[in-house]
Amino acid sequence: SQQGEEDPQALSIQEGENATMNCSYKTSINNLQWYRQNSGRGLVHLILIRSNEREKHSGRLRVTLDTSKKSSSLLITASRAADTASYFCARAGAGSYQLTFGKGTKLSVIP
Amino acid sequence: NAGVTQTPKFRVLKTGQSMTLLCAQDMNHEYMYWYRQDPGMGLRLIHYSVGEGTTAKGEVPDGYNVSRLKKQNFLLGLESAAPSQTSVYFCASSYLGTAGINYGYTFGSGTRLTVV
Numbered sequence: 001s002q003q004g005e006e007d008p009q010a011l012s013i014q015e016g017e018n019a020t021m022n023c024s025y026k027t028s029i030n031n032l033q034w035y036r037q038n039s040g041r042g043l044v045h046l047i048l049i050r051s052n053e054r055e056k057h058s059g060r061l062r063v064t065l066d067t068s069k070k071s072s073s074l075l076i077t078a079s080r081a082a083d084t085a086s087y088f089c090a091r092a093g094a095g096s097y098q099l100t101f102g103k104g105t106k107l108s109v110i111p
Numbered sequence: 112n113a114g115v116t117q118t119p120k121f122r123v124l125k126t127g128q129s130m131t132l133l134c135a136q137d138m139n140h141e142y143m144y145w146y147r148q149d150p151g152m153g154l155r156l157i158h159y160s161v162g163e164g165t166t167a168k169g170e171v172p173d174g175y176n177v178s179r180l181k182k183q184n185f186l187l188g189l190e191s192a193a194p195s196q197t198s199v200y201f202c203a204s205s206y207l208g209t210a211g212i213n214y215g216y217t218f219g220s221g222t223r224l225t226v227v
Contacts, residue, residue, distance in 0.1 A: 033215055042115075042201055042218035043154075050212075088154070092213040097142050097161065097205065099216060103153035 006089055006105040014110050019076040021105040023089030024069075032065060032072050033099065035088045043088060047074075079109045113137050117202050117219035124192045124226045132187040132222050134202030142205045143185040144169075144216070145177060147198040154201070160185055192226045199223050 007022045023032065031050045035043040049056045049065045049072065056063045062075040076083055086106045090099040115136045124130055134143065145157040156169030158177040166177045174196060176188045185204075189196060203216040 030212060035216075040221075042220045043203075043216070044218070045215040048215060090216075097207050097213050098144075098156070098159065099205075099213060101146075101154040103151065 006087070006102045008105060009103070010106045010108070012108040012110065013079055015079060015081055017079055019079050019083070019107055019109070021074045021087050021089075021107070023072045023074070023102060025072075025089075025091045025100075026070065027091075028094055029067070029091050030094045030096070031092045032063075033090045033092065034061075034063060034072075034074050035090060035101075037086045037088065037104070039085070046087075076107075079107075081109050081111045083107060084109045115202055115204055115217050115219040117200075117222050119222060120220065121223050122225070124189075124224065126192060126194060126226060128192050129188070129190050130192065130224075131189075132200055132202075132224075134185045134187070134204075134219060136183055136185075136202075136204040136217070138204060138206075138217065139182070140204035140206045140217070141182075142207070143179065144203045144205075145175070145185065145187045146201045146203065147171065148201060148221075149198050157187065157200075192224075194226045197224060197226045 033048045034046045037043045047058045049063045060077045065072045086104040088104045090101045118133045141162050144159040146154045155171045160166045160179040163182040178186045200222045202219040205216045208214050
């Protein structure tokens with residue numbers, strides 16, 4: 001079953017604004033990862049946050065993790081039209097080589 | 112460094128026909144996976160492999176078979192295609208780092224399959 005669920009399902013913002021996407025999960029994790037999928041392409045790994053980390057940055061991306069609430073958020077600052085894509089969170093369970101993906105958030109950045 | 116390569120990229124099948132999707136990776140990854148992606152359903156795991164010569168069922172294995180005869184290749188077969196198998200298929204590979212941590216998947220670009 002898919003235990004990583006993103007919210008909202010779709011998000012439309014103006015270029016230059018910040019975009020925030022959320023992910024909730026149900027069971028304990030080793031780490032949580034975020035992926036981007038451009039239309040018609042495969043998923044690309046963006047960032048990984050471990051269960052003992054609370055926040056992580058990579059360029060314009062900021063990921064937070066709250067294990068007590070079993071939730072994570074991805075913030076894209078100063079969005080660009082090129083950020084238009086679907087974003088997925090994926091949960092890695094303890095000792096598991098498998099990732100469980102959510103259904104994704106479709107982000108549209110309007111120029 | 113090509114990463115994960117999927118062939119073909121597009122295919123149209125008639126109901127009842129068979130075909131094989133090929134996935135090849137050049138990163139020496141132990142683990143390989145086949146997913147299907149349908150609108151509103153996200154990614155669903157079909158089959159996976161933890162090493163050469165091994166395969167296992169995922170969430171939606173019915174109607175599919177797989178083989179991993181070589182470490183770098185993972186084949187997905189449809190013996191008798193059905194319209195319900197119309198989907199986009201993605202292959203991915205990964206490795207486990209120290210302490211068994213999955214650092215992430217590398218995905219192929221996908222195969223868009225239509226069964227009419």
